[in-house]
Amino acid sequence: MSGISNITKSNYKIAIIGLGYVGLPLLNLSTKYFNVVGYDKNPYRIDSLKKLKDYNKQIGISDLKKLNKKKIISSDINILKGCNIYIVTVPTPVNIRNQPDLKLVKNAFNTILKFLKKDDLIILESTVYPGATVEISKKIIEKNTNFILNKNFYLGYSPERINPGDKKNNIKNVTKVISASNKKSLNIVKNFYSTFIKNLHVAESIEIAESSKIIENIQRDVNIALINELTFLFKKMNIPMKQILEASRTKWNFLDFRPGLVGGHCIGIDPYYLAYQAKRIGAKSDLILAGRNINNLMINKVSSDIIKSIKKTKLSINAKILFLGLTFKENCPDFRNSKNIILFQSLLKKYKHIHAHDPYLNNSLKIEYKENILKKLTDLKQYDFIILAVKHNQYKTLYKKISDIPVYDMKYFFKNSSFYL
Amino acid sequence: MSGISNITKSNYKIAIIGLGYVGLPLLNLSTKYFNVVGYDKNPYRIDSLKKLKDYNKQIGISDLKKLNKKKIISSDINILKGCNIYIVTVPTPVNIRNQPDLKLVKNAFNTILKFLKKDDLIILESTVYPGATVEISKKIIEKNTNFILNKNFYLGYSPERINPGDKKNNIKNVTKVISASNKKSLNIVKNFYSTFIKNLHVAESIEIAESSKIIENIQRDVNIALINELTFLFKKMNIPMKQILEASRTKWNFLDFRPGLVGGHCIGIDPYYLAYQAKRIGAKSDLILAGRNINNLMINKVSSDIIKSIKKTKLSINAKILFLGLTFKENCPDFRNSKNIILFQSLLKKYKHIHAHDPYLNNSLKIEYKENILKKLTDLKQYDFIILAVKHNQYKTLYKKISDIPVYDMKYFFKNSSFYL
Numbered sequence: 153m154s155g156i157s158n159i160t161k162s163n164y165k166i167a168i169i170g171l172g173y174v175g176l177p178l179l180n181l182s183t184k185y186f187n188v189v190g191y192d193k194n195p196y197r198i199d200s201l202k203k204l205k206d207y208n209k210q211i212g213i214s215d216l217k218k219l220n221k222k223k224i225i226s227s228d229i230n231i232l233k234g235c236n237i238y239i240v241t242v243p244t245p246v247n248i249r250n251q252p253d254l255k256l257v258k259n260a261f262n263t264i265l266k267f268l269k270k271d272d273l274i275i276l277e278s279t280v281y282p283g284a285t286v287e288i289s290k291k292i293i294e295k296n297t298n299f300i301l302n303k304n305f306y307l308g309y310s311p312e313r314i315n316p317g318d319k320k321n322n323i324k325n326v327t328k329v330i331s332a333s334n335k336k337s338l339n340i341v342k343n344f345y346s347t348f349i350k351n352l353h354v355a356e357s358i359e360i361a362e363s364s365k366i367i368e369n370i371q372r373d374v375n376i377a378l379i380n381e382l383t384f385l386f387k388k389m390n391i392p393m394k395q396i397l398e399a400s401r402t403k404w405n406f407l408d409f410r411p412g413l414v415g416g417h418c419i420g421i422d423p424y425y426l427a428y429q430a431k432r433i434g435a436k437s438d439l440i441l442a443g444r445n446i447n448n449l450m451i452n453k454v455s456s457d458i459i460k461s462i463k464k465t466k467l468s469i470n471a472k473i474l475f476l477g478l479t480f481k482e483n484c485p486d487f488r489n490s491k492n493i494i495l496f497q498s499l500l501k502k503y504k505h506i507h508a509h510d511p512y513l514n515n516s517l518k519i520e521y522k523e524n525i526l527k528k529l530t531d532l533k534q535y536d537f538i539i540l541a542v543k544h545n546q547y548k549t550l551y552k553k554i555s556d557i558p559v560y561d562m563k564y565f566f567k568n569s570s571f572y573l
Numbered sequence: 574m575s576g577i578s579n580i581t582k583s584n585y586k587i588a589i590i591g592l593g594y595v596g597l598p599l600l601n602l603s604t605k606y607f608n609v610v611g612y613d614k615n616p617y618r619i620d621s622l623k624k625l626k627d628y629n630k631q632i633g634i635s636d637l638k639k640l641n642k643k644k645i646i647s648s649d650i651n652i653l654k655g656c657n658i659y660i661v662t663v664p665t666p667v668n669i670r671n672q673p674d675l676k677l678v679k680n681a682f683n684t685i686l687k688f689l690k691k692d693d694l695i696i697l698e699s700t701v702y703p704g705a706t707v708e709i710s711k712k713i714i715e716k717n718t719n720f721i722l723n724k725n726f727y728l729g730y731s732p733e734r735i736n737p738g739d740k741k742n743n744i745k746n747v748t749k750v751i752s753a754s755n756k757k758s759l760n761i762v763k764n765f766y767s768t769f770i771k772n773l774h775v776a777e778s779i780e781i782a783e784s785s786k787i788i789e790n791i792q793r794d795v796n797i798a799l800i801n802e803l804t805f806l807f808k809k810m811n812i813p814m815k816q817i818l819e820a821s822r823t824k825w826n827f828l829d830f831r832p833g834l835v836g837g838h839c840i841g842i843d844p845y846y847l848a849y850q851a852k853r854i855g856a857k858s859d860l861i862l863a864g865r866n867i868n869n870l871m872i873n874k875v876s877s878d879i880i881k882s883i884k885k886t887k888l889s890i891n892a893k894i895l896f897l898g899l900t901f902k903e904n905c906p907d908f909r910n911s912k913n914i915i916l917f918q919s920l921l922k923k924y925k926h927i928h929a930h931d932p933y934l935n936n937s938l939k940i941e942y943k944e945n946i947l948k949k950l951t952d953l954k955q956y957d958f959i960i961l962a963v964k965h966n967q968y969k970t971l972y973k974k975i976s977d978i979p980v981y982d983m984k985y986f987f988k989n990s991s992f993y994l
Contacts, residue, residue: 282810313824327823353823359812364820367803368827374799374860375792375828381860382788385847388856389703391780399785402748402774403734406789407796407828426806435809439795439802442863 156271156306156336159236161343167191167235169260171201171225173208173417173486174277174312175241177323180211180219185347188224189235193259195227207514208316209485232267237275237340240264241312243417244278245489250424252281254288261292268293268305273337275308275344279369279422281429282362285309286333306337309358310345311365316416317484327351331361369422370440375409376419377443380450383411383573387457394564394572411573412562413454413491413541414447415480420489451491454573455498458539458560461571462503465558467536473503474526474535476550477542478510482563485512492541499539500524507535511546532557540565577692577727577757580657582764586610588656590681592618592646594629594838594907595698595733596662598744601632601640606768609645610656614680616648628935629737630906653688658696658761661685662733664838665699666910671845673702675709682713689714689726694758696729700790700843702850703783706730707754727758730779731766732786737837738905748772752782790843791861796830797840798864801871804832804994808878815985815993832994833983834875834912834962835868836901841910872912875994876919879960879981882992883924886979888957894924895947895956897971898963899931903984906933913962920960921945928956932967953978961986 164186168179171192179190192198200207202225204216211219219225232238242256257278264274274293276285289307299305310330315321328349332338338354346352355361383393393411400406414420423437423444430437462471480490487493496508500521509526532554540547543563551559551566561569585607589600592613600611613619621628623646625637632640640646653659663677678699685695695714697706710728720726731751736742749770753759759775767773776782804814814832821827835841844858844865851858883892901911908914917929921942930947953975961968964984972980972987982990 282807282812321825326825329820329823351823353820355820356816357812359810360816360820363807363810363812363817367817368821368824370803371796371799371821371828372826374795378792378795378860381857382791385851385856385858386703386784388854389780389784389850391703391778391784395777395781396784396788399750399774399776399781400789400792402750402772403789404742404747405793407792429810430806433809435806436802437806439799439860439863439867442860446860 156273156340158271159273159340161347164237164340164344165189165235166237166239166344167232167264168239168241169232169263170240170242170256170278171197172241172243173210173316174314175239176201176206176208177210177314178239178241178277178312179225180215181323181348182344183219183222183224186344189231190219190225191229191231191263192225192227193229193263198225198227201225207485229263229266232263235267236269236271237273237344238264238268239275239277241277244280244421244425245417246421246424252284252425252428254280254284257284257288258292261288265292265296268297268299270299270304271306273306273308273332273340275310275332275341277310277312279311279365279418279425280362281366281425282359283429285358285362302334302337306340307333307358308337308341309361310341311361313365313368316486317481324348325350327353329353329355329361329364331355331358333358366422366426369418370426370443373414373419373423373447374439374443375407376412376414377446379409379411380453381446384453392572397564410564413450413480413495415489415491416486417488420444420447420491451495451498454562455495457573458499458571459502461558461560462537465537465570469503470505471503471536472534473499473506474532474538475499475506475508476510476538476540476547477544478508479512479542479544482543483545485514487512487514495541496521510542511544540569577694577761579692580694580761582768585658585761585765586656587658587660587765588612588653588685589660589662590653590684591661591663591677591699592622593662593664594631594737595735596660597622597627597629598631598735599660599662599698599733600646601636602744602769603765604640604643604645607765610652611640611646612650612652612684613646613648614650614684619646619648622646628906650684650687653684656688657690657692658694658765659685659689660696660698662698665701665842665846666838667842667845673705673846673849675701675705678705678709679713682709686713686717689718689720691720691725692727694727694729694753694761696731696753696762698731698733700732700786700839700846701783702787702846703780704850706779706783723755723758727761728754728779729758729762730782731762732782734786734789737907738902745769746771748774750774750776750782750785752776752779754779787843787847790839791847791864794835794840794844794868795860795864796828797833797835798867800830800832801874802867805874813993818985831985832871834871834901834916836910836912837907838909841865841868841912872916872919875983876916878994879920879992880923882979882981883958886958886991890924891926892924892957893955894920894927895953895959896920896927896929897931897959897961897968898965899929900933900963900965903964904966906935908933908935916962917942931963932965961990 166188427437543565558570560571587609848858964986979991981992
């Protein structure tokens, strides 16, 4: 045996690069079965994990204690020394022009470059456009070493399917798509993930796996965009979308999407990755971009609609307004790319007496809008108008206490709201 | 008691106008409980029903015998005499410029006009744009009589949810949305449908019911359009869509749409209805039309892709080609707006020796392309290339007999086809 075949299950030495929403749960789970270390270039993240604080609320204190005891997390790159499998789990955002920003993936590959030995394997979990995994590895590894893909080093791609705040669909029970640059490396990828994940789906190529991941989020984006387009179309006809959807949903195959702002780190981002690559090769992505465009315009449309509703209730710009929910999604502390924050900011320009509340608020946000952020929900009666932006469980029974106050309900959450999206 | 309250369950006299895919099953079911007659202006349809032939294959011979025995179907409008409830179940197609063609609904209302008495109720089941039911009734009934809506006559709207070829989701067990112009008429609509349909959903207005129906089909159209756009985007990247979808489908919330031609009488039509009304009121329908546009262009794209695949197999325009399936949908005899026929026609222009087969072919189609239509599938070995367009159950095991012949599989139906959409 020689080459990559030398990496057998017993001598896997795994590095996870990026300890965020994807990397930390993967580290936490895989360390129970393998020799794994975790690297994050952000010392603050490592610090807080060492202080047993996971701001993403994915990993409990007892598990964090175990990780610390093992001394396997660090912001010092030297922790990667001696590894033979590198798993990259870093964010892949877009830049200000909505183009793929692969800087963090490239940084990770450049970090790996410093330690990469002959026959090592790099697995990417981040969402990228089809072809990017091989493209980046060639640009960084092949260009800076005399290593050649599938001869001296190997690639795997296994897209993460982490759903923030979703406890039912978790890393263990969600089928994981895996792929690799050749049979031998696929075998290693399979051996690794199958140890702690119940169902794997082997994609026939890295490009198929990359494509499969990106279309999952595009499909959601377009479906929400359609409902958003319809919502404002029917608003113009004075037909309430909430009740239309209630009727449509009684059909066996109607898909239960709701109107709303599309934030977060995936659905609003991934379409740009595929559209970018489509443009590069001269393929069309009209529908993908039409959907994205609609969802992008939603903040303005919702903001105008809220202002219109406040006017309808004969309130002035001096009205006392309560804005409920700032995360991008309910019941999780994920503020990444949250359009609810931007909506709140835009309303803040118009209404002086607007307060926002979110049970998951962290310190950095609290400081930014200090005067307008509530730490606790008290004295609800003082408000003239309420905007429900996120359906956190904590807000579920709130409508009982505010029955006299008009609510603009962006989430169809309360029973008898005055205004719905 | 006076007015519409005089119509009690025992004296309903119902007329169903239009005995096609929607009207005939409704007649067949409701006649078991009510005094019902069925009118179709097409004497050939009535004739063939009297000869116990339902070309749509929805109603069996014993039921047709019962209908004939009761003498309740006719193409003579006088059968409508004495009715107090009129249910309109006629097609609502588009014209050559893809604008709503409501001629058949208007014809039906004009027919009703001749018999309409004070306090009668008209229920529309056809798909229309929001507002159309009231709009048409005002244009035809109020204009030509001294009747006023909700004073002298009443309206109901209850969209059909017939799914041709689907035995599981049938008229009895699918929830039916109902609505009416006021409370009293709603009561009559409810009493009627609840007698033979298990679950009703009461929409708060006729416009809500109209909207709910039209968005069901629009949602399907846009979702298929997205998969179609992605299919050709990935074809350009040489990444097989079939395998991408196999991977994506392993995610719990991925929606299992496939690429393909969108035909039939609903999905490819309804988006134009809503887009038309949106334009009239100055609302946007960009995504709806972007989807429609993609699906419209699919015939050309698929045709080119098939031609490319035939060339790849080194076959000339003299190749013997077999085209399997001409209906718009599998396992039902529905040829309405079938894009498979148009695809076949376009290939017929290029390839002389192309034969088409469909187990559901009726006489009119057989005559049109006489020489190129097979009545029976025999001597399969003679063909150089096969195109599978419709996944009729009859074709399921065919691939075993044609293992040497390259297949262009539009439906991901066979295991080892040479080419997939």
